[in-house]
Amino acid sequence: MQTLLLVLALMLGTQARALAYEGHGIETLSPEQLKKFAPPALDSRLSAAVQSALDLRSPGGGMLSPDGKKLFFSWSVTGTWQVWRLDGPNRFPVQMTGGEDRTAIVGVVPDGKSIVVSRDHHGEENPGIYLQSAEGGRLVEVVHKLKVRAEFQFVTDDGQWLYYVANDVKPDSFYLYRYSLRDKSTERVFAQDGVWSVADYRNASELLLEKATGNLAREYYLYDVRAKALTPLFGQGETQEYSAQFAAQPGGLLVLTNKFSDFRRLYRWKGGQFMGLSPEMPKDVAGFAIDRARSRIYYEVNDRGYHKIEVLDARSFRPQRLTAFPRADLVLLGAVSRNGRFANFSVETGTAPRTSYVLDWSTRRLTQWVVPSVPEAELSAFVGPKLEYYPARDRTKIPMFVRRPKGCSAPDEKGKMSAGKLCPVVVHFHGGPESQTLPGFSATWQLFNDQGFVVVEPNVRGSDGYGRAWLDSDNGPKRLDVVTDIEDCATYVKTAWAVNGVAPRIGVMGWSYGGYSTLYAMTRFAGAYDAGVALVGMGSLKTFLKNTAPYRRKLRAAEYGDPEKDAEALDKLSPLSYLDKVKDPLLIIQGANDPRVPAGEAIQIFEAMRKRELAAELIIFGDEGHGASKRENKVFELGHALRFFEKHLAGAAAK
Numbered sequence: 001m002q003t004l005l006l007v008l009a010l011m012l013g014t015q016a017r018a019l020a021y022e023g024h025g026i027e028t029l030s031p032e033q034l035k036k037f038a039p040p041a042l043d044s045r046l047s048a049a050v051q052s053a054l055d056l057r058s059p060g061g062g063m064l065s066p067d068g069k070k071l072f073f074s075w076s077v078t079g080t081w082q083v084w085r086l087d088g089p090n091r092f093p094v095q096m097t098g099g100e101d102r103t104a105i106v107g108v109v110p111d112g113k114s115i116v117v118s119r120d121h122h123g124e125e126n127p128g129i130y131l132q133s134a135e136g137g138r139l140v141e142v143v144h145k146l147k148v149r150a151e152f153q154f155v156t157d158d159g160q161w162l163y164y165v166a167n168d169v170k171p172d173s174f175y176l177y178r179y180s181l182r183d184k185s186t187e188r189v190f191a192q193d194g195v196w197s198v199a200d201y202r203n204a205s206e207l208l209l210e211k212a213t214g215n216l217a218r219e220y221y222l223y224d225v226r227a228k229a230l231t232p233l234f235g236q237g238e239t240q241e242y243s244a245q246f247a248a249q250p251g252g253l254l255v256l257t258n259k260f261s262d263f264r265r266l267y268r269w270k271g272g273q274f275m276g277l278s279p280e281m282p283k284d285v286a287g288f289a290i291d292r293a294r295s296r297i298y299y300e301v302n303d304r305g306y307h308k309i310e311v312l313d314a315r316s317f318r319p320q321r322l323t324a325f326p327r328a329d330l331v332l333l334g335a336v337s338r339n340g341r342f343a344n345f346s347v348e349t350g351t352a353p354r355t356s357y358v359l360d361w362s363t364r365r366l367t368q369w370v371v372p373s374v375p376e377a378e379l380s381a382f383v384g385p386k387l388e389y390y391p392a393r394d395r396t397k398i399p400m401f402v403r404r405p406k407g408c409s410a411p412d413e414k415g416k417m418s419a420g421k422l423c424p425v426v427v428h429f430h431g432g433p434e435s436q437t438l439p440g441f442s443a444t445w446q447l448f449n450d451q452g453f454v455v456v457e458p459n460v461r462g463s464d465g466y467g468r469a470w471l472d473s474d475n476g477p478k479r480l481d482v483v484t485d486i487e488d489c490a491t492y493v494k495t496a497w498a499v500n501g502v503a504p505r506i507g508v509m510g511w512s513y514g515g516y517s518t519l520y521a522m523t524r525f526a527g528a529y530d531a532g533v534a535l536v537g538m539g540s541l542k543t544f545l546k547n548t549a550p551y552r553r554k555l556r557a558a559e560y561g562d563p564e565k566d567a568e569a570l571d572k573l574s575p576l577s578y579l580d581k582v583k584d585p586l587l588i589i590q591g592a593n594d595p596r597v598p599a600g601e602a603i604q605i606f607e608a609m610r611k612r613e614l615a616a617e618l619i620i621f622g623d624e625g626h627g628a629s630k631r632e633n634k635v636f637e638l639g640h641a642l643r644f645f646e647k648h649l650a651g652a653a654a655k
Contacts, residue, residue, distance in 0.1 A: 021600030024547050025124070026592040026622065029599055034592060037620040039636040046639040053447035054634060058353035058372035059084065059093075061334030061346045063105055065112040068342035068358065070134065071369055072096070072105045072115055079631030083117055085134070089358070089369045096136050102629050106152040108134075109181070110159045110338060116142075116152055123593045123625020125149060125549070129164055131181075142179050143186070147171075149551070153198040155181070157292075157338075161204060163189070165197055172550035176209075189225055195551055200245040208246060208253070214558030215434060216241040216471075220253075234269070239558070241468075243287070244269070248294035248314040256288055256299075262467040266299050268317070277317055278310070284465050289333060290314055293340035296361075298333050302465045304387060304399060305438045309333055309345065323359055323366045329439045330354075344369075348440045350384030381406075383449045385439045390458070390492035392485050399466070400458040400489070401439050405449040409499050422499045424507065424649035425454045427489055427529070429521075431512035433474060433559070436465040444638060451642055452650060454504070456493065460485035460517075476561040477569035486521050490528040505649045509533035509641060511627050512597065519575035519586075519605060526581040531648035533641045535589045536597045536626050539605035540574040542567070549595040579608050585615035587644045589637055591624035617644070 021028065060081075062073030071086040075093070083096040083105045097103045097117060106129075107116035113134055120127040128144020129152050143150045145168055153163040153176070162181055165174040174197065176190035190196065195212040202208075205225040210218050219235035220242060233253070235242050241264075243256040253269040254277070260267075264285045266278040278285050278299055286307060288299035297312040307330045311320040325331050325347050334344035334356065341361050348354040353372035360367070385401035392398055404410050408423035426448055430437045437457040445455045459466065461482040462474030474482050486508075494503040508521045508529040515537020522532040538544040541560050545553060557563065561570050571577050586609065590602035602618060609616040619640060621633050628637040 021543065021598070021604060022547065024549065024595050024598035024600070026122075026599075029592050029603075029620070029622075033603070034620060034622045037618050039619045039621065039633070039640065042636060042639040043643065046642050047635055049447060049451065050635045050639045050642070052376065053443045053450075053638070054631060055373060055375050056353060056377055056443040056446070058355065059370055060104075061332065062344055062356060062370075063108050063115075063335040064337045064342050064344055064358065065108060065134065066110060066338050067112060068337050068360065070112070071344065071356070071358070072108065072134075073356070073370070074104045076631070077373070080629065083115070083132075085136075086369055089367045090371060094136065096132065097139070100630065107155055107162075109155050110157055114181075116155065116162065118150075118152060119144070120625075122623045123591050123627075123629060125595045125625055127151075129162075131162075143177075149174075151197065154201055156201075156204045158204070163198060163201075167551055170550075172553065174551065190223060190228075190230075192230075195555065199243075202246050208244060210244070211235075212555055214239060215555055217558065218242045220244050234272070245288075245290050246294075247290070254288065254290060254297065256285055258284075258468040258471075262469055264468075266297075277312065282467070284467065286465070287333075289336065291336040291340035291343075292338040295340040296320060296336075296343075298336070298343070300331075300333060302436075305401070305436060305459070305465060307331055307438070323364050325357070325366070350439050350441060351382040352379050353441050353443070382441075382446055385457070387439065390489055390496075392461075392482075392488045396461070398458055398460055398485055398489070400456050401437055402457075403442075403445050403449055403455040405452060405454065408452075408454055409497070411496065415496060417497060417499050419499075422502060422504055423452055423454050424505045424645070425456060425493055425497070426507045426509060426645060426649075427456045427458065427493070429458065429460065429486065429508070429510040429514040429517035430463070431510065431514045432464070433462045433513040434464050434471060435513075436463050447638065448642070451646065453507075453645065456489065458485065458489050460489075475559060477566050479560070479573055480569060483520065483524075483573065486517055487525040487528045490521070490525070505530045507531045507533070507645045507649050509535065509645075510537070511535040512537065515597070516575070520573075522584060522586050523575040523578035523582055526578070526583045529584065531585050531587075531645060533587045533589065533644055534602075534605075535637070535641075536591060536594055537588075537601070538575075538597055539601045540576040541570040542574065543604070544597060544601055545570075547598045547600060552596065576605060576608065579605075579612060579614075582609065582612070582614050585617075585644070585648050587617045587619070587640065589619045589628075589640070590621070591626060591628065592620055592622045593625040596626045 059073040059075040062071045074081050075084045081102045085094045103119045106118045117130050118127045126149045129142040130139035148168045150166040155162050162179040167174050173193040179186045197210050199210040200208040207223045209221045209223045217239045220233045222231040240259045244253050247254050255267045255269045258264045267274040284302040286300040286302040290297045294314050309331050328347045330348040332346045336343045343359045345357045346354045356370035383403045388402050389397040409417045409420035506529050508518045510518050515534040518532045518534040519537050588602045590599050606618040628634045
């Protein structure tokens with residue numbers, strides 16, 4: 001009886017700790033907490049190494065002016081993402097926006113005289129929308145309200161209206177507005193509860209609306225602005241993934257879905273019927289776009305993480321020959337000019353930063369526009385990712401990209417380890433969880449390689465890019481069946497990569513869901529990894545779902561589980577439930593303004609560990625949200641992660 005009472009007391013104590021904080025945002029933290037957990041000073045050696053890595057960068061894909069003579073793009077060269085302009089291929093870039101707040105290009109007005117930008121404060125993810133002259137100058141506010149998230153949708157072809165959605169009425173719902181570029185007035189166009197957005201528009205009064213009902217699940221509707229009539233098309237009452245745009249043919253749509261096969265395929269839809277456009281293949285179509293002129297359809301094929309572009313004529317659906325790109329692991333579509341003549345692409349390899357190209361369909365000439373920054377770097381010495389696999393306990397092959405520094409012991413074709421140096425390993429789990437690690441360039445992982453770490457990036461079950469069964473295998477309570485992929489990675493590395501019977505020391509890290517994976521690895525699978533760095537990760541799925549931003553709550557519950565119906569599974573899937581198992585040191589890094597994963601998640605894990613006198617460190621950035629975006633904070637974030645792993649992996653191995 002006494003034992004039972006003790007168990008109940010411990011359970012109630014854990015539950016009380018899990019419910020100890022409320023809400024999200026910097027207002028949930030005291031000045032004392034912000035001061036106490038501010039990032040400590042960093043060793044100059046590590047600071048210099050991170051600074052050099054952050055100088056290896058390339059701009060975002062960007063958007064072209066209607067005449068194809070200007071390219072607007074976002075770039076972090078100042079330390080914070082701002083908007084820049086190129087007035088021709090390889091011209092000197094002109095900085096359009098500045099300051100400390102992250103700013104991004106989101107649209108170009110049809111006449112090319114103005115651009116639309118989005119600006120957020122301190123990572124709160126409540127951005128405002130602004131207009132700016134294409135030549136530069138001050139920003140003109142369209143909308144920016146405290147604690148309101150505004151998202152740009154489109155500008156009508158006549159340049160009269162700018163459409164956006166905002167959750168200004170209810171924090172969990174987005175209504176549709178339009179702003180007059182002529183008289184600066186704003187009117188509400190559509191007001192129904194739900195997470196709504198505009199998927200496409202035929203004209204100013206015929207809109208294709210999208211309603212998010214889950215992480216990936218979507219419903220589609222046709223909305224007549226004049227008649228205020230909403231007509232359901234597909235997705236209603238389903239949990240299927242859809243992405244749609246208007247086709248060139250009247251009454252038709254282009255739809256990307258995995259409803260009818262294991263892999264996403266592009267279809268044309270009319271009158272309720274789906275007809276295949278892309279070939280049926282064991283590869284995902286990662287995304288698609290049709291130009292505003294409705295002349296060409298572009299779609300990306302994802303082959304185990306490697307991306308390429310295919311093009312179809314929008315009316316005949318015949319394949320179009322695409323000009324050959326330089327050798328690349330990733331070819332990604334940026335944006336297409338309104339008349340369809342110019343298309344912007346990003347090209348990337350595993351050993352060189354992303355480069356932007358513009359294709360002129362009238363001449364079929366491919367021109368490089370942007371040269372990435374690689375100061376004091378010898379790209380020939382960089383380490384590229386290699387696709388490998390490890391076995392899960394049920395013998396499922398889990399793909400992983402591995403980056404090994406030269407000189408480190410590596411397996412040969414038969415799996416036998418070479419006689420090289422036994423290097424420590426850092427396993428990085430991606431966010432999402434419906435994301436995917438791609439084999440592109442990474443200055444971050446090159447930094448880790450330069451410091452002597454082998455970097456492993458698994459695409460565990462639940463990752464995108466490997467078919468619907470793989471993607472959905474971790475939904476809700478099913479996660480309990482596959483979350484063991486986290487532990488199995490460590491088990492494989494320790495056995496298969498041992499040299500002369502000595503296993504490498506292994507660390508684990510990740511951002512967002514990767515931060516959660518790290519916390520779970522260090523608690524539920526305590527002892528599998530020798531040290532962990534959890535960045536903006538969830539300590540309890542229950543408190544996370546309760547306190548994340550309201551518009552995200554329902555969508556995330558569809559992924560992780562219902563807080564009431566799946567309460568038992570959520571407890572079993574929460575790192576906070578396994579603190580009594582922890583054996584090894586943990587560093588937790590968090591942004592105070594994070595609306596996705598509240599800072600309370602980090603604090604409750606840290607405080608619970610310290611009460612048990614476990615080795616834990618906590619860093620909170622007072623001016624960041626879901627991960628560090630400012631250069632100074634990125635230096636602290638990556639520098640302290642390296643410092644921690646050097647101490648507990650490389651340093652411990654040396655002893």
